[in-house]
Amino acid sequence: MTKQALLVMDVQQVVVDRYPDPGYLPRLGTAIDAARTAGVPVIYAVVGFRPGYPEVSTRNKMFGALALRGPAAGGDDATRIHPDVAPEPGDVVVTKRRVSAFAGSDLDLVLRAGDIGHLVLTGVATSGVVLSTLRQAADLDFGLTVLSDGCLDADPEVHRVLTEKVFPQQADVTTVAAWAAAT
Template identity: 25%
Template sequence: MGNTALLVIDAQVGIIEGPKFGPVFDKERLLDTMKNVVGKARSEGVPIIFMMDTEIASPISIESQVHPHISPTRDDITITKKAVDAFQFTTLHDYLQTLDIKHLVVMGCKTEYGVDTTCRRATTLGYDVTLVADGHSTTANNVLGAEEIIAHHNCTLHGLDNIENFILVRDSDENIFTHRHSDFKK
């Protein structure tokens, strides 16, 4: 697993539980999935990075904190961000480079914002991405329900490529930390 890291995007109380930005669709299932994936990453020695959006709430409020169901440990890295893109104006790329990470496993909130944007940007920066199909969620908007948004992004992002790097969408019960992208590269 030496070239793989787990990136957890905006899994904060204020998004998952609300009231302003949530609750996200099927939050109990999402939290169970994220807890299982985080646990699997820890048991396999995969580095875990939690991205936290500073625009959610006051930094001292419970809403701004990573959800207690998946709280970071002292071995995990937490990076704050202001932009939807987890790489924009953050130390994320530099940190991943110091670890020689080539493969990112991504999950979190919200699907059409931080998750989508970060997955796409990661490929342009030279990372292969595994999006955890059942490990991201969102809320409905004026056009689509949350379940439709999630399904749309799982379909659209699977196979999305940028020259040499691309996104695979895989279920959490698969061996998601295995970097399988080379199986598809010529």
């Protein structure tokens, strides 16, 4: 059987605070607990930059405004994972520089070193990190599962279309409860 890992993406406090859903973190916690209990590695991906944002071009529509801010950086507060789903010893945290969890991070190296061939995706936002990571992971020949209620988006209709129509073309889509019960 192919070894799997649970990816928990962009659940930094500053990100989660912008998506008010009181049930999201408890559901995500259920997935994380199930993974740890089953011995499935939990890997967190956070977006982060060096002081002064040297990785960010002003041409980048999503992150370019950061580069214009100058030398100040978000620091630890910007990359702090929400305490309700914080990493534990043994969990891996990778820092990415763009939307996909693979972009500018050492995620692929960590996965290959761990002989992981299947990824279980969760995170904020469905239309951002989850979509971008899913597409790149599929192109890298990883098996994929998306936990539909382990993802969150500002637009419920976009979330629905992605999880019901787009993601099933490249991934199995299930719920946290169903995945936890099967793990």
